[in-house]
Amino acid sequence: MPSSCVPLATESSHADRAHSLVRFTEIAKSFGPVRALDGVDLTIEAGECLGLVGHNGAGKSTLINLLTGALAPTSGSMEVAGAPGSVHDPRAARALGIRCVFQELSLCPNLTVAENTRLVHPGLRGWNWSRRAASLIEAALDTVFPGHRIRAGATVASLSLTERQMVEIARAFTTTDIAPRLVILDEPTSSLDASTASQLLAHIGRVTQRGCSVLLVTHMLHEVLESADRIAVMSDGRVVGCDPAGVHDRDSLVALMSGGTHRASVARLAADRRTGSSQVLRATPKGGEPLVANQGEVIGLGGLAGHGQTEFLVDLFSARTMAMVAGDRKRDGVFPLWSIGENISVGAYRKHLRHGLLNLASEEASAEEWRGRMKIRAPDMGNPILSLSGGNQQKALFARALDSDAGIILMDDPMRGVDVQTKQDVYAMIRAQAAAGRTFLWYTTEMDELYECDRVYVFREGRIMAALGPDEITEERVLQASF
Amino acid sequence: MSEVAREVPGLPVPKSGARKRFAFLLSLTLLGLLLLLWVILAISTDSFATTGNFVNLMRQASLWTIIAIGQTFVIITAGIDLSVGAVVGLASTVVAMLLVAHVPIALACLITLAMGVAIGMFHGFAIVQMRLPPFITTLATLTALRGIGLLMTGGQTIAGFPRSFGAFSRGAVLGIPNLFWMVILVAIPAGLLLHQTRWGRHIYAAGSNPEAARLSGINVGRTIYLAYIISATLAAFAGILTASRIGIGVATTGDGWELQSIASSVIGGTSLFGAVGTVIGPVLGAILLTTINNGANLLNVNPFWQRVITGGLIIVIVYFDQRRRRRS
Structure with a gap:
């Protein structure tokens, strides 16, 4: 079946527009023997939010790299803003008004927020450029994330991961000489908490109204379902479906992505199975309530992003008895060579x-x-x-x-940017390992993952605000304690 | 195959074991270059391919090789040890003073090696506990240790060793100079330590991503101690051998050897950004540098050119290292 994502004129709400902003025809991209894109047809209309979902490895990153000019297609034709030919380099992409917020954050940590803004705006030069850069980024932050509390003079290294991502997103919406026409957001909410994420989604709604297009690439299916006009589903280098968001729900998207295998939710282990298991850990973050973990338990650490969960885990870590799954892969996890x-x-x-x-x-x-x-x-x-x-x-x-051979495994929001199928595999493995006697401390920003836990501690400003037992883990209880 | 490979997104698939293969190819290239130089020198000079010259070359190369191996351990942790030349000088002074004071040879050598261990521990302490940058720490000890050596001797040379001490460096077993046996004695355990033990992996890990190393249960501080102790101890060992070779203790021995050791290490493929390096690399690098010096002497090249050639070689090698990094 040909992979096609060109809206038929009669069906599209954008049929009145003469030109699509972006039109991919039969685009293929190979890396040696690997076909990362295998004949993709895709359009992005002016002023629409197109959601793009799919496994890790489905070809989303390659598609983004073609749009930003980082890669050139092996075959097929690309048309941007009515001009045929590929976007041959990042500068050309920029001149066309294409902006991208990358999944791996791309700010320079040693520079301030304002200086990082200047980097993408060569026009900000001459006397007083830093003041102008500061007011530009502050205005953008105020618009996208009202009440953000980020200073333009702060060094990026001093910001939390959440704040960095907020800066990165806001920067993509700033304008000096060239106005953004297409903003690509690659997993934009992976480090954001629920309230900043919803601010961003609201902002996407506003900019698309004004005619700017947004390509929203995410594993958070509810976000594309809420915000996107159309949703393209990729699998194995092809677009396997592209429909108005209204026809989809979570299950249908997962079914498309995974070829029809969708799990039923994992049943939580009954609390009484835990009685009699011995306490392996007791720690008190910042003088609040203590956290207690028994052998074989999966303990969730909930709350909004950046409320001391990571710091708690890093402080708690001791090489002798514990192993850590890092959340910030690049910084804390991978040995790159x-x-x-x-x-x-x-x-x-x-x-x-x-x-x-x-x-x-x-x-x-x-x-x-x-x-x-x-x-x-x-x-x-x-x-x-x-x-x-x-x-x-x-x-x-x-x-x-x-x-x-660690008995206690600490997990620092490890599922960021991981696809649905992998998550299911890992959840199952965590269950099996817990049953075999390992203890897990699992900080996560996703409600779905807290449901996988036996008990949940909700953090706010570094303290434990609530301890929820097996029957008490509900979204309301968690949110109540978070705010 | 293709079904698996297709899942790898966005990036070209690097070929299996690319890093190890590069190290292997670099070693082969260096070896080829070395043999080529030897052939050229043997043809163009009468004296190169003589036993006397060759033995002399191997003796000189031995000393540089030993400190270059220690330096490599440090550089892999993304550090640098600028003090090795000064340690060589101080160790040759200390061992000389002990011998002149009729301390038995074995004990004198042990005490000197223990001093090397102590210097390495101090480096570790300054870098890990006091959080000083390695460059500053070892630059400070470079000048301070030279000063201590000069204070101890008052700038005088120390002579009058037992005969057997000096005979050691002139001797040979199975036609191979004793000094070169010492290289083998150092290089094989060093190679096993770096490439075949968990301590070796810890050294690479500390140089690659210290935070990830810590969170993987590696004691990064202890690993850094280990690297600097190895470097300083091997430098002290080279100091003892130097004293034996030149037959006197001079506090200024080993002047500039820190740069020779860094150059040997880098030419041998060690990356100054850390996390990349082998033991065979500095061995080949040091022999190559010694050959260039030796050949230049025999060809009556102005010795100042040797420095220029060494510098040029470093730039070429580091350039290729950078290109490889950018590709991967």
Whole structure:
């Protein structure tokens, strides 16, 4: 079946527009033997919000890279703003008004917010440019995230991940010489909490009204269902469906993405199974209520993003008894020059020692085993870890933690940017490992993941505000304690 | 195959083990370059391909190789040890003073090595506990240790060693100079440590991503201590061998050797950004540098050119290292 996402004139609400802003025809992109895009037809109309969903590895990143001029297509034709020809480099993309907020944040941490704004606005020059850059970004932040409390003079390194992402998003909507015509948002809410995320979605509504297009790439299906005019679903380098958002619900999207396999929600283990298991951890963050974990429990840490959950886990971490799954892969997780296998075995060298020396064959065998268990999509575990997509890198980091002999696994919002199917696999693995006696402390910003936990502690401003038992974990209870 | 490969998005698939293969290719290239130089020098000079010259070359290369191996451990942790030359000088002074005071040779050597361990521990302390940058820490000890050596000797040379101490560096076993046996004695355990043990992996991890290393359960501080202790101890060892070779203790011995060791390490493929390096690399790098010096002497090239050639070689190698990084 041809992969097509060109709205028929009779069906489209945008049929009156003469030109689509972006028109991809039969676009293919290969990297050596790998076909990342396999004949994609896609249009983005002026003033629409197009949602783009799909697995990690479905081709979304490649599609974005074509739009931003970072890559050129192998074949097919691309038309932007009525002008045929590909966007041959990032500068050309910028001149056409294409802006992109990347999933891996792209701000320079050593510069201030204002200076980072200047970087993308060469027009801000001459006397007093820094004041002008500051007021530009502050105005954008005020518009997108009212009540944000970010100073333009602050160094990016001093901001939390959430704040950085807010700056990155706001920066994409600033205008000096060229007004944005298409803003690409790649997992924009992955580090945002519920309230800032809804501010962003509201802003998307406003800018599309004014004729600017938005490409919203996300794993948060409810967001595309709420905000997008149309939703394109990608799978294996093709667009497998593209319909007005109204015809979809969560289940139909998941079904399209995963080829029809959709799980029923995992039943929580009954609380009485936990009685009699021994307490393995007791810690009191910032003098609030204590957190208690028993062996074999999955403990959720909830609350809004950036309320001390990460700091609590990092402080709690002790190498002897615990393993950590980092949330900020680049900073805390990946050894960029190492192979996938080496990245997994780093927490468990003891297992591979023969006469005091590392046995490379044993290490490789273990890597192979994890490839199967975690379904890591790599032809060879000796490949560099950076050859994997973000979600698969995250799987390798999970494998690292599970491969260690640590009894307690700390997880720092590890599912950011991970696709639906992988999440289900990992949830199942966490369940199995907990049943085998491991304890999990799981900070997550997603309500769905808190449902996977036995008990939940809700954080606010570094303190535990509520401890919810198995029957008390509801969205209302969590939100109540969060605000 | 293609079904699996298709899942890898966005990026070209790097070939398996690209990093290790690059290290292997670089080693082969260096080895080829070295053999080429040897052939050229053997043809163009009468004296290069003589036993005497070759033994001399291997002796000189041995000393640089030993400190370059230590330096490599430090550079892999994304640090730098500028003090190795000064440690060589101080160690040669200390061992000389002990020997002149009739301390038994073995004990004198042990005490000197222990001093190397202590210097390495101090570096570790300054970098890990006091959080000083490695560059500053070792720059400070570079000048301070030289000063201590000069204070101890009053700037005088120390002579009058037992005969057997000096004989060691002139001797040979199975036709290989004793000094080169010392390289083998150092390089094989160092290679095993770096490439075959978890401590070695910890060193790479600390240089690659210290926060990820810490969160993977690696004691990064202890790893950094280990690297600087290895470097300073090997420098002290090279100091003892130097004293044996030149037959006197001079506080200014090893002047500029820190740069030779860094150059050898970098030419051998160690990345100054950390996390990349092997043990064979600095061995080949040091022999190559020594050959260039030796050949330049034999060809009556102005010795100042040797410095220019070394500098040029570093730029070429680091340029290729950078290109490789940008590609990957």
